[in-house]
Amino acid sequence: MSDPKIEGYQFKPGFKGMAADAGSDQTIFKGVHWGKAMMWIFLLSDTFIFSCFLISYMKGRGSTPVDWPNPSEVFGLHVGGVDVPLLLIAIMTFVLITSSGTMALAVKYGYERNRKMCGWLILATALGGLTFVGMQAFEWSKLIHEGVRPWENPFGAKQFGSFFFMITGFHGTHVSIGVIFLCIYAYKTFAGHYDEGKRGWFTSMKGNYVEIEILGLYWHFVDLVWVFIFAFFYLW
């Protein structure tokens, strides 16, 4: 859809287009920016990594005869004299979805060449990501304080800690890396690198707003993974 066209190449929609793409000369996905195709391939491989984590968690949790800690109590917060289940996790979920929405809008405004809106929305996304990581750090320190370790915990099955730290830690790392890149891209947007087509720092590629979409793909993927972690680890 939103890719620069290769001259003389006519894209066909639907399954005919798919057959033409798969059987085409020299390159597949003609007209798709190479960075975007490569980001999708990377995200596919990342999907497999996170799947392996979640599947091993399923296997570990399913094969222990000891009771699994009740996530709704373990991750609950004590606010104003009331125990609210999963409160922090719910807020983290809403923050991440908010940042995903601002990122989607940033991509849209980028393609419309609205430099300032695009830049501010990327900054808002970075702020959301930073809030998320901050709350995750709070959650980790709270649980570590309560005695949760990768090899033991006071709530139930010993495997709980290792899966928790591995899965949320790997996801948090993704969010942190995303925040760093969001800040870099916000700078590049405000500086007008994508309007002028300025070449990047490590590449001879000309600046183009498609880079914002590529960054957006990564950020939405981080949100996507959280949807699965939220369902399987915190709600199940």
Add this chain to the structure above:
Amino acid sequence: MENTQKKEQPTTHKIGIYLWIWGLLFVLSFFSYMVDWFQFQGLLRWSLILLFMFLKAGLIMAFFMHLFWERYALVNVLLWPMTAIACFVGLMVAEFKYTLFTRIFYFFIGG
């Protein structure tokens, strides 16, 4: 030249669609939180969790990641490998049931 202009300005979508999806994601997240809040258990709990999870994942991929508008070649390259993950899940379900069985058998009944 018309051709170069096309090159520079890719098509975008109306802001309304993004706001709609954004709102839907909020509502779905709220529903999945409510599953825990009301402490639904058993089949109802995990079917609701899976339903909301797949709806959210689908909305994010289709509209935020633009897969809905993307060419079929890319969509198929991305979605077919997921069947391998589904197979892996199936294998590991069989595996953890067997492990659980042997653990209960040897820990509590004895070999």
